[in-house]
Amino acid sequence: MAHHASIRISTPVRPSAKPKALELTRDKLIEAAGQVFAERGYRAATIREICRRAGANVAAVNYTFGDKMSLYTEVLRHSMRAAGQAAAMSAALDSSLSPEGTIRGVIRARLMSLCQGPRPDWHIRLVMHEFSHPTPAMGRVVDEGMRPIYDRVRKAVAAIIGLPLDHETTRLSVNSIVGQILFYTFSQPVLARLQPELKLTPDQLDRIADHIAEFSLAYLKKVGHGKSHG
Amino acid sequence: MAHHASIRISTPVRPSAKPKALELTRDKLIEAAGQVFAERGYRAATIREICRRAGANVAAVNYTFGDKMSLYTEVLRHSMRAAGQAAAMSAALDSSLSPEGTIRGVIRARLMSLCQGPRPDWHIRLVMHEFSHPTPAMGRVVDEGMRPIYDRVRKAVAAIIGLPLDHETTRLSVNSIVGQILFYTFSQPVLARLQPELKLTPDQLDRIADHIAEFSLAYLKKVGHGKSHG
């Protein structure tokens, strides 16, 4: 049911005038909920634990957000915004880069986010959960979190291999590149068991990024040269 | 608590002598549990729904398997066994293949399992859930389901690029190949939204398998030739 929360949402007349203490507990709840949702999943995460970690009362979630699902959506939105900003930052300085530079940059930026960042694996685990059990929020995850990168890589790939944007080879090549990246982000549990010696330190990730770039560009350049004089 | 079930387990003296009706409901429960676990996840899956789909009583799970987790482990074991048999079958006929043939074969076999098979996406969704929320059963999933393929590809890759089995380039190249494959198995929700026109029909998967092979071999052969006369 709609209740108290709607009052707050419907009256952000002056930004940061009335906010008072609600904003505080609201932030604390989102932070705590991010942790709990990430490590337990949506269903297994309990409102009671979220509130305990946030130092708030059990009723705080329902008072502030309405219900559990709205809180989850809000956490996902927050997570997406953070990831989006990082992506936008790297996008700003690669619009002037060569296609090859774009590809190398995207791979590196994407991999590096695995070791740095404030909360290392939050966003990843949240998205992973969305993958295995999609909620209505899935659409936003893809549209805001993945499509920008996907489209940027697609343009660069098309430029290198000299084929149209929507040619099958273009699309499949992008999938191949994205797949290599996602392997290191999503398959860490497997990786840890298959290659225990592979630590995802910054300089190791650096070498991995280089490898993925070399691996991919070998094909792209080969096809590109074939097109240019074939 | 251990109870009735242990009686059955501890007395398989004559195989298929006493089994009677228990085996039947046991199979029905595993089948139903596979569906429910796959689509809802371990936590959200309820014993009541599993039993309803299996046409059994609520107490059937606890009577037959002891508790919910034991049922889950059994389902995972079943799923692994099925996948393992498929892998073993393809392994039998590729031991005599060239390294390149091995790689092409593994890619194709792995991708084709996406469209054929009795229950198309069971195993995948189960493993996906293990990825995002690993249980103690995770170890077996990796060891029985992934390591055999991983090792086979590694040997073939090492042969082509002419580097030792545990060279970093060898391992990273295997990761690149496996990553491309896993992308199509694990990222279907994303894929469905990013490329709605990409249907995973048998002949489409055939072209995808070819692409992954070409994409990967471009790099492997390049490195291999470099080694042979450099």
Added chain:
DNA sequence: GACAAAATCAAACAGTTGTTTTAAACATAC
């Protein structure tokens, strides 16, 4: 047929869940 073990069932149990309620504490404007 009778008899014992195995299997099924309906009902209940104990615990946890998201959510609601009611009242108290707090802040703010007059």
Added chain:
DNA sequence: GTATGTTTAAAACAACTGTTTGATTTTGTC
């Protein structure tokens, strides 16, 4: 100060969870 609206707190609610119980039916054996 009082009055008003907002935020917290403790307790209770209703629904659902995995699990257990004890009776009842089914099954296999003599």
